Amino acid sequence: MQTSSISSRMLGALCVTAVVIAAYVSVVRPSQLRWGATDAELARGMPGDALSSRPTFLSTRAVTIDASPEAIWPWVLQMGYGRAGFYGYDVIENIGSARGMHSAEHIVPELQRIKVGDPLPLSAAGGLVVHAITPNRFIVWSGASGTYPGAFTWALYPVDSNHTRLVSRIQWSHHWTQPLVLAMDLFTEFADHVAVRKVLRGVKDRAEGRVEPFGRQTVEFTLLVWAFVAFPTAIWCVLRHPVTVRGCFVGLAAGLVWLVVWYAPTDLGVGVALNVLVVWLLRWTGRERHGVGSTHAPSSHAPSTVPIAS
Numbered sequence: 001m002q003t004s005s006i007s008s009r010m011l012g013a014l015c016v017t018a019v020v021i022a023a024y025v026s027v028v029r030p031s032q033l034r035w036g037a038t039d040a041e042l043a044r045g046m047p048g049d050a051l052s053s054r055p056t057f058l059s060t061r062a063v064t065i066d067a068s069p070e071a072i073w074p075w076v077l078q079m080g081y082g083r084a085g086f087y088g089y090d091v092i093e094n095i096g097s098a099r100g101m102h103s104a105e106h107i108v109p110e111l112q113r114i115k116v117g118d119p120l121p122l123s124a125a126g127g128l129v130v131h132a133i134t135p136n137r138f139i140v141w142s143g144a145s146g147t148y149p150g151a152f153t154w155a156l157y158p159v160d161s162n163h164t165r166l167v168s169r170i171q172w173s174h175h176w177t178q179p180l181v182l183a184m185d186l187f188t189e190f191a192d193h194v195a196v197r198k199v200l201r202g203v204k205d206r207a208e209g210r211v212e213p214f215g216r217q218t219v220e221f222t223l224l225v226w227a228f229v230a231f232p233t234a235i236w237c238v239l240r241h242p243v244t245v246r247g248c249f250v251g252l253a254a255g256l257v258w259l260v261v262w263y264a265p266t267d268l269g270v271g272v273a274l275n276v277l278v279v280w281l282l283r284w285t286g287r288e289r290h291g292v293g294s295t296h297a298p299s300s301h302a303p304s305t306v307p308i309a310s
Contacts, residue, residue, distance in 0.1 A: 063203075
């Protein structure tokens, strides 16, 4: 009978988690904080930079759009919860919105009138305010209070007469002394990379005359959720059962699949395949735990119970 102490199980789970988090911190996070941006765009000052002093979260991301700033600007201007949406994962970002679940697929005239000081809802729980705006150039969202409220800037930089760079810069500082706010900070830390990348692509698609089907983005979001759930599920299996090489391998594989599905530019088919692989691996390690598939069948003459020596 294989046994494993609580300490060895915890050590196994911590080691697997540490490897995955190390991969996130050393490889994934740096690349996602500059997704699509050039070195010049990273170094360039942008409106809103003065709103955050030494931010602990600073991202600059960008995408090239086959359209002029004037054609892109209305799509950027009307974004917001309860407004045109965020052109991303509508199933979560627009839930409960009075304007419906789907992000706008056309320019909404009444949403083009916005000025400094107007609220910019991010969700039903709250949002930001418009800090600065210059038509066809940039809009800055910021926190409504605090010495350094942080900034969320969207800016348009023409490349030529037919191409424009849409650049997003986000900067804020973690609230280390405020546990409830810090919990939201940590959620943003991991989810922001996924959401903003999708928003940039959503603006690009609409400005170029196409809209991703709602069903496709919902399937993609479902894959994100499953990849996220599978990793802690694998860690829980490591904690519950005797530590084995197979169990640790499955935990590590689930963690790496989570990173790939969330942060790497994989297509839908690859995402499905990777999630199916994790399901199979979890079942595989489960079969080992319960002794399924053993080549040693019990003897028909063995007693039905075996006394345990004290």
